[in-house]
Amino acid sequence: MSQAPEVTAFFDEASNTFSYVVKDPESAACAVIDSVLDLDYAAGRIAFDGADEIIAHIRDKGLELQWLIETHVHADHLSAAPYIQDALGGQVMTSEKIIEVQETFGKVFNEGTEFQRDGSQFDRLLKDGDEYSIGQLRAFALLTPGHTPACMTHVIGNSAFVGDTLFMPDGGSARADFPGGDAGVLYDSIMRVLSLEDETRLFMCHDYGPGGREVQYQTTVREERENNIHVGQGVSREAFVKMREDRDKTLSMPKLIIPSLQVNMRAGDVPRDKDGNMVLKVPVNKL
Incomplete structure (x- = not known):
């Protein structure tokens, strides 16, 4: 808690x-977390405006990129990690449980044996509790499935x-109905996060501006424990699971789930056909 990343x-x-x-205040070292590749799905076009903004920031500040961190295989956007890595270096890392995701969705997308289901597309696979550093900043990974x-x-x-x-x-929690998801396991993971020190800064991956408010991305463990609409004030595991499962039945699939899963399980690389052209599959009645 004595170290405060920028x-x-x-x-x-x-x-x-x-x-x-995320920058080490004592050096030029930094990490990029959950980068986004621009995709016009209807037109089949990708662009790099958001990634270029991150690259420009790192270059303008004279930073050294050490890590490109993927908190999970996102279902709503494509990772820009390979693009940023090509420009700035660094290593791409994610959970060792990526292998389970690759196995599940390798079947969904009918991938052949050329698609390796061993996590080898990533530079580093993390186990629960693994430690790493960003310059002098100490960091560790918690498995929160x-x-x-x-x-x-x-x-x-401290973040x-x-x-x-x-x-x-006021946004609550993530859905748990994707293949491999589990509402009870999600509750346990949330409790693990909320067992961190009260003033730990929490940074969100998404915000949808509930009630029309402006989007926000930072809160604290204390604020979540006291005020989260899904788990705050000591909501029980049983009550959470019922709420989450009932709510998930009403949700539609994310608009970009089909391209996102194909790309992100490959560490951000877009699959290609035998001629080297970037292609995406659309599985029918599989999700």
Whole structure:
């Protein structure tokens, strides 16, 4: 808690996603968390405006990129990690549980044997509790599944980047109905996050501006524990599971789930056909 990373947020309005540049205050070292690639799905076109903004920030500040962190396999946007890595270096890392996600969705998308289901597309796979550093900043990874099997919360100094495990207090929690998701496991993971010190800063991956308010991305463990509409004030596991399962039945699939899963389980690389052209599959009645 004595170390306070310098955090710069970048917002992708199309997917309501926050990406972060997390800097060591004692050096030029930094990490990028949950970057976004621009996709016009209807036109089949990708662009790099959001990623270029992050790259420009890192270059303008004279920073050294060490890590590109994926908190989980996102279902609502494509990762820009390979694009940023090509420009600035660094290593891409995620949970070792990516292997479970690759196995599940390798079947959904009818991927052949050329698609490796061993996490080898990533530079580093993290186990629960694994430690790493960003310059002098100490960090460790907490396995927080439930939304997906591979979700991780990254605790960096006095801050935690929770991915889709939690939303702002008035936003509640993430859905748990994707393949490999589990509402009870999600509750356990949220309790694990909320066992961190009260003043730990929590940074969200998404915010949808409930009630029409402006989007927000930062809160604290104390604020979530006291005011989160899904888990605050000691909501029981049983009550949460019922609420979450009932609510999830009413939700439609994310608009970009089909391209996002194909790309993100490959660490952000877009699949290609035998001629090297970027292609995406549309599985029918599989999700």
